Amino acid sequence: MPSQGERDGKKEKRWSAMKNRSVRRLTTCAVLTALALALSVAEGLVPVTILFPLPGLRLGLSNLVTIYALYRLSFREALLILLARCFLGALLGGNLSGLAFSITGGLLALLLMEALRRLRGLSLFGVSIGGAAAHNTGQILAAMAVLGSPAALAYLPPLLLCSIATGAFTGFVTMLLLRRIPGE
Amino acid sequence: MGIPVKSRGADWLRPTLWDGVVIAAVVAAAVLLLLALRPAGGGDLRAVVTLDGAVIAQYDLSSPSQPARTWVDCPYPLLIEAEQGRIRICESECPGGDCVHTGWVSRAGGQIVCLPNRLVISLSAAAGTQDGVDAVTG
Numbered sequence: 001m002p003s004q005g006e007r008d009g010k011k012e013k014r015w016s017a018m019k020n021r022s023v024r025r026l027t028t029c030a031v032l033t034a035l036a037l038a039l040s041v042a043e044g045l046v047p048v049t050i051l052f053p054l055p056g057l058r059l060g061l062s063n064l065v066t067i068y069a070l071y072r073l074s075f076r077e078a079l080l081i082l083l084a085r086c087f088l089g090a091l092l093g094g095n096l097s098g099l100a101f102s103i104t105g106g107l108l109a110l111l112l113m114e115a116l117r118r119l120r121g122l123s124l125f126g127v128s129i130g131g132a133a134a135h136n137t138g139q140i141l142a143a144m145a146v147l148g149s150p151a152a153l154a155y156l157p158p159l160l161l162c163s164i165a166t167g168a169f170t171g172f173v174t175m176l177l178l179r180r181i182p183g184e
Numbered sequence: 185m186g187i188p189v190k191s192r193g194a195d196w197l198r199p200t201l202w203d204g205v206v207i208a209a210v211v212a213a214a215v216l217l218l219l220a221l222r223p224a225g226g227g228d229l230r231a232v233v234t235l236d237g238a239v240i241a242q243y244d245l246s247s248p249s250q251p252a253r254t255w256v257d258c259p260y261p262l263l264i265e266a267e268q269g270r271i272r273i274c275e276s277e278c279p280g281g282d283c284v285h286t287g288w289v290s291r292a293g294g295q296i297v298c299l300p301n302r303l304v305i306s307l308s309a310a311a312g313t314q315d316g317v318d319a320v321t322g
Contacts (some may be wrong), residue, residue, distance in 0.1 A: 004304055029201070055280075055282035055285075055286070055297060055299065080241055093260075095293070097299075097300070116206070119202070121200055121201075121202040122200065122202045122203060122206070123197065123198055123199050123200045123202075123203055125198060125199045125200075125203040126199075126200070126203035126205075126206040126207075128205050128241070129203070129206050129207060129210060130210075133210045133213075143297070143299060146299065146302065147237075147299070147302055147304060148236075148237045148299070148302075149234065149237065149304060151234075151295050151304040152295075152297055152298060153221065154221055154293065154294075154295045155295070156214075156217055157214040157217045157218040157221070158214075160210050160211075160213055160214035160217070161210075161211070161214050163210065164207055164211070166211055175197055178197065179197065
């Protein structure tokens with residue numbers, strides 16, 4: 001029969017271990033948010049739109065963080081990172097009008113990727129490509145809402161085709177990340 | 185919470201056949217959209233400039249005329265250049281400048297969109313002008 005003091009000590013230990021774990025997760029989330037922000041800035045330095053003049057075309061580097069968080073952490077944490085990234089990115093970039101696009105695209109991508117991830121037989125590549133396509137669709141939907149006309153829809157087919165390449169790219173990089181970085 | 189897929193091994197780290205299905209679905213969606221949006225051919229090429237939902241200018245691009253350059257008064261002023269068969273935005277003060285990068289647009293169904301300005305230039309072929317009988321031979 002352990003004494004009262006021993007039991008308290010054990011409880012204390014367990015509690016501090018749990019706290020450690022949650023602090024660790026929180027720190028991971030914060031680092032990932034910062035990484036996503038930095039990546040979206042870095043993305044602006046690689047102007048893909050000069051090669052393919054398509055508005056809204058991006059490499060989707062910050063989507064990489066979303067996929068990583070989805071696989072390593074959880075849907076909830078991936079969602080929080082996404083929201084923090086969108087709001088902070090809009091504030092840092094100084095264009096709040098861009099917020100509607102990044103939020104719609106990001107949320108749609110996250111939801112679809114979570115759904116695809118639950119399907120068996122689908123690898124990271126499929127999930128990532130689906131996410132990239134959903135992101136572009138969300139952006140175009142937001143553009144249609146802002147413009148109040150279906151004009152932007154004309155950009156969707158070429159964007160979808162490009163999303164196969166960009167999605168495969170982010171999927172590949174995330175795969176390398178998940179292999180190299182050991183989980184908890 | 186936790187890492188539900190981790191125990192399943194590394195099967196999600198390798199491309200599978202089902203990924204091909206996702207790719208095929210995306211390609212199919214793109215092709216279907218492209219077919220659905222295909223413009224009706226023929227007719228005279230017209231460009232309609234819409235600012236915030238209201239038509240502010242129209243260009244007839246089918247008739248040979250002097251190239252026209254017009255500044256549009258909108259939140260970020262931009263310069264539209266129209267000539268026979270094509271139109272573009274050659275200068276814009278909007279952030280990003282996607283509309284300028286789009287370059288010349290010459291096909292019916294083509295679009296130039298400047299999102300910061302909420303401005304759309306859409307090209308259409310006026311239906312009916314060449315749909316009639318061209319000639320009747322006896």
